[in-house]
Amino acid sequence: MRFFIQKMLFGARGYGEENNGEGGGGNADSSGDGGASDGGDDNPSGDNGANDGITAAELEEFRAFRAFKKQNKAPNTTKSAYDKMQESKESANSDKDKESEIRDNVLFESGFDTFMEKNKGLFSATSQSIKEAAQGLSGSELTHTLRCTAAKDFFANDENLKLLSDADQEFIKSAVIGKHDNNIDSKKAWRYIESALHISNRLKQHGSFRNGSNNADGADTPNVTAYLDKCKNANKPEKAA
Secondary structure, X not given: OHHHHHHHHHHXXXXXXXXXXXXXXXXXXXXXXXXXXXOOOOOOOOOOOOOOOOOHHHHHHHHHHHHHHHXXXXXXXXXXXXXXXXXXXXXXXXXXXXXXXXXXXHHHHHHHHHHHHHOHHHOOOOHHHHHHHOOOOOHHHHHHHHHXXXXXXXXXXXXXXXXXXXXXXXXXXXXXXXXXXXXOOHXXXXXHHHXXXXXXXXXXXXXXXXXXXXXXXXXXXXXXXXXXXXXXXXXXXXXXX
């Protein structure tokens, strides 16, 4: 192949001279043309009618070879200074995100028992039983599972679910209850627990406002309904981007 490419590049005469006359192409030019041009890259045999021993098939093969080399030219992989700077910046941000996640996981797991004990009246499960369900997990997987399990248990109680707005209740029913943990946004589900607990605590603080303020059929009066709506809207978790 190497000699064929040389033949295509230099012509039969140049090829013969480079190889000391091999292949019958090493003799001096007897036509007296004084060394005709090779005709350029696209026509190594020249346009003057003399094919220098190169056949049409060889010419087509050479053109195909050159097209192949052009298409498969190795790309320039050298990175600019800006690209290197951006990669360094992204790497630093990624490291910060990982550190923040680890810190959040540690804080959540260390405070989980206290949280469950403080709100045990609103959960049917205990901190211990939820942790047993997550046995063998650690780090972000453990935190995710604790949040998911607690959210499912908390909102399985209709009274807890009713602390949320109608739209938020529909979200919990469709995106948390009955869903596999892998399909749950555990951070968002936990924010809904916090929102419901906040509303519950505010209702307890205003128990005197609510006592005796029901209609004959047991329904809340408009004032109480307005107060509940205000609490729900004030503590509604922000929508995920």
